[in-house]
Amino acid sequence: MAPQSGTSKKQNKAAKNAKMTAARQRVAEQRERDRKAAKRRSILIGGTAAVVAAGVVAGLAAVVMTSDDGKSGNNLSGNITADVSAAPNISSPIEGVSTYTASQGHEPNKNITYKQTPPVGGQHDPVWQNCGIYSQPIQDRNGVHSMEHGAVWITYNPSLPADQVAKLQTKARTDFMLLSPHDGMSTPITVTSWGFQLKVDNPDDPRIDAFIKQYRVNKQTTPEYGAACTGGIGKPE
Structure with missing residues (x-):
């Protein structure tokens, strides 16, 4: 090749x-x-x-x-008194209701003193109390925030008989209702919303139902109408 x-x-x-x-x-x-x-x-x-x-x-x-078993307001420093004043010029259609004007505001690091027992408004914790029924006292600062959202808060003397507590529980089994015992009250039962308060002696008083109907999530009297009463702190029963 x-x-x-x-x-x-x-x-x-x-x-x-x-x-x-x-x-x-x-x-x-x-x-x-x-x-x-x-x-x-x-x-x-x-x-x-x-x-x-x-x-x-x-x-x-x-x-x-939400630490400390559902309680807020720990590690507080400093003291303030909630700015709440009687408002005789504001009327209520329900006999015996006391009326107030109350400042708003979140105070995460202050120990807040309330002049009314239980409180009717004023500065409060940034976190609201989840609405529902509690067998133990809740913190005022969280309950006040719930009322700012439209809740009605029924409080009762811890010594109230169980059958009367059961009647209050029946009234509280709906949205935007808080029920809890509270120390230091002048009457066995107190019903409170933001700026309005009714003191009664027994759960059969018809004014309780009238109060709930009048002030629970009331557009005219709820400072933060439309805000939630869930997603806060506390585990209701």
């Missing part, structure tokens, strides 16, 4: 060089794709970590807010 000509050798060499160049280009392109994929993974992992971190921070905030 005749030896390859010089031209054929040059053509073969050129073809090999072209294949090697193409191979190097494919390797470079693959490396670039790998680099971009790694960058995307890094961004995704970083974003996921940020979301997780945010969730952890939010969870810790929620734990702090």
Whole structure:
């Protein structure tokens, strides 16, 4: 067989060089794709970590807010007296109801003193009490916030007989109602909404139902009408 000509050798060499160049280009392109994929993974992992971190921070905030078995207002510093005044110029259609004007405002780091027992409004905790029935006293500062949202709060002397407490529980089994015992009251039962208060001697007093109908989630008397009475603190029965 005749030896390859010089031209054929040059053509073969050129073809090999072209294949090697193409191979190097494919390797470079693959490396670039790998680099971009790694960058995307890094961004995704970083974003996921940020979301997780945010969730952890939010969870810790929620734990702090609702710590101590559903009680807030711990680690308070400083003292204030809630700004609440009698309002004889405001009338109520229900006989015996006392009326008040009350300032609003959240005081997360203050010990709040209320001049009325139980309170009828004024500065309060940033977190409201979940509406419902409680067999133990709740903190005034959280109950006041619930009334700001439209709740009616029935309180009773801890020594009230069980059968009378049961009657109050029947009245409180609806939305935007709070029921709990309370120390230091001048009458066995007190019914309160923001700025209005009725003191009675027994659960059969018809004015209790009239009060609830008049002031529970009342657009005209609820400072923050439309706000919730769930999602706060406390575990009602």
